[in-house]
Amino acid sequence: MDATGLGTKEKFRMRVAFLGLGIMGEAMATNLVKAGHEVTVWNRTPGKLVEGAGVAPTPAAAAQGAEVVWMCVADTEAVHQVVFGMDGEEASLTEGMIIADSSTISPSATARFAEQVKARGVAWVDAPMTGSKIGAREGTLVFIVGGEEASIDRLGPLFAAMGKKIFRMGETSKGQATKLAMNLQIAMIFEGFAEALTLATKLGVDTQQLLSLIEATMVRSGVVDYKGPFVLRRDFTPNFPLRLMHKDIKLTLEAAKEARVKLPALETVEEIYEMATEDGHKDLDYAATLTLLEKWAGVQVKGKAA
């Protein structure tokens, strides 16, 4: 392994089935093709294609003869269906194959799924990621990985094609557990920023000047650096849709309940996502949770350009 955690970047061609061509998956599969791998794609709703990749009618057909099956679908139920449902990849699993899952799903379900396929000599590597659609497109994702080191090493050329760094967090399911701990922080840091903007606006503070102050002090964060300009332009087009962050918050609360951990602040933030969804914002970026706070306060946060 080198400093990136990606190992050497020497190329060798792998046969990969890529299942799920949403915002993230389509760009990831495209980068695998560009890196010279032999890729067969499948998507639940037919018609999505990746130039240079084969297309299969079912997950089982895509996985036939593959060394690696890489998934990037919506949630725990989707992963269950794609692997174990009708025409699922399970039918095509053979000893030595690796399933890599970049969907963000339940850590405990991941451990159960991995146990089921282990009986057939198949390794499960959970590889949720961070980096949003821009990172997926540019091949600069950061992967948060759980699984046996030998399997992760075998996936090295594929990680290198799609991302800039991997972090191995422990055995299978620890990638998912860590991803939830990361998104918990993103949701709460953004909520703190949104509440501060709302209050500051109501009190007559110039929000552009507030942003400059944040940048110059320890209040600064990657979340605010990234989201601040979008929010002040009132650009809520989805980079990470509210519905997916809401799904991750619910997964986090479920995992906390299973582990008997209380997360009172996240429970409150979850209610805000629930109400923002009722207001019709689920397909906007999660930054649109701000609009709910604005509605309650009777103000609208604006930067100079908005």
Ligand code: NAP
């Ligand atoms: P997306 O654009 O909503 O795509 C979801 C994909 O899952 C689509 O291919 C969809 O197929 C498929 N799917 C949904 N339900 C399914 C089911 N029951 N069976 C089979 N396939 C199903 O989502 P995305 O943004 O690509 O995100 C994918 C995963 O990555 C999610 O777990 C998300 O939390 C995670 N993630 C996303 C981001 C981001 O910035 N977007 C960042 C990090 C992690 P159809 O085309 O048929 O609907």
